[in-house]
Amino acid sequence: MNLYELNNVTRTHGDRTVLNIDSLSIIPGKIYSLIGPNGAGKTSLLKLLSFLDVPTGGTINFMGRPVVFSDRNLYSFRRDVVLLDQNPIMFSGSVWSNIEFGLKVRKVSSAARKKRIEEVLELVGMERFAHYEAQGLSGGETKRVALARALVLEPKVLLCDEPTANVDNENQEIILEIIKKVNRVDDRSIIFSTHYLSQWQRLADHTLLLQNGALSDLVNENIFKVTVTGRSAGEMICQFSGQTYMSLPSHLLPDGVVRAKIHVDPFRVACLFDAENPGDGNILTGHIVELSQQSGNVRLLVDAGIKLGVYLVMAKYHHLRPGIGDRVRLHIPHEAVTFTYR
């Protein structure tokens, strides 16, 4: 039985459609990552999946049960699902009382509460903060306590909105390990949203790509194998298969890593049709080999030694009218590039 079944689900705010999902099935016990550019509808989808928002149209089934969007019904569904906010907020009071909140509303006995809170504090490594004022914690600590506050409820599904946003590297690693553990050990389903293909991507069993509110099947677009052929003065040269090179800041990959996978965010690549000089980043030149329409954008596939997918907004496409075979320069800013490596 699928965890979630969504059919023709839409969500609109006034005239604007923020979500439009034809069909989506989510299998229990897996980790899903939800990627897409800003405003793609990631948070809106997570709010629907956590039953904190109501779709404008369509149906959602949760664990085989159709979701009726009434107050009382949603309340019972919410007991199985917890959403970890992008910037979690702590209630006033101690860390302990924050974690205790969800158990108290579930009328868990005080002895059981104590045991579970102690366990979860240990899991997130925040034991010594138990009696600290929760609103005085740092960003990373707040996120860990929020994670503990969610996990203590032993939900069937943990939804995380940008779990590593505004968190330092050390806390990112900790959160990553905890999420991996609760999935592997407790078999909990996890769905998290993230901006880019990052180290988080390694974690996911499935990846969902959202573009303009719709699911896209272009998840694996723009992922290439690269070899680092040289490093000097903060720069490194990455060779793609064939004779395509990019010069990138060397801090993107640790010293000693030679082979890696690179992802180029298709939404951050700019097409230059004239001689403008865009500044930092790499410029590749190639020919358009494919044109197609994708949820309100025009997708160009450009052969520049590697085949790169890039997007133009419809207005710009109408202005420039590029055609198959046209020569185009692609500007790839450093921010468009992320690495994965083992």
Added chain:
Amino acid sequence: MDLLFDSVSSAFILLLSFDRELLEIVLVSLNVSFAATIIASVIGIPSGFLIAHSTFAGKRIVLTMLNTLLALPTVVIGLLVYSFVSRRAILGPLDLLYTQKAIVIGQVILIIPVITTLTIAAISRLDQRYRMTALTLGANRVQMAVVIMKEAKYGICAAVIAAFGRVIAEVGISMMLGGNVKGFTRTMTTAMALEYDKGEFVLAVALGITLMTFALVINALFHFFQGRTHSESV
């Protein structure tokens, strides 16, 4: 100048000697003001919460009405309540006129808009994530409301204190509905007005000092809670 100096010095002597008449007046004032504030809070805080948290047609009109009622003159309320509680009026048989109860009724009408609008402001200012977090952690609507109230507690306290400040210093309602009956409905403000009419300033000044002391304490409390509200919304 001599008049002022003499009055102030005599007033201090009166205050320090714990004059019985003065204490009686202060007690009546505190009595009606506390009663009015408690009743208005019981009505105003939940109303403010409901208005802040629901979306309904005409919400803007309700908010505009409430804001307009903030400027309601006390004499208008006095007249209104009088028309209900005077001997020949609909509530005449209850014998409410010139009692502390009548003052309380008038004062409750005066400060319900104050408490309601300030509660709405305190709750609207609160971060939406509190509500979402409570819901996702499994709270029902009542439990969520408790969380919101708890997080907005300083703002709500400030609303109650502001309302108390308004009633303890008002004179119109107390005079028109209480009648300034010595020992029963004579409040600090009505007593001051009477003493002024008589040209005897000592008791008036002593009461003025007491009232200003209350005002100072109330304002200090109000600013303390307001300060907490701002730091909580950061």
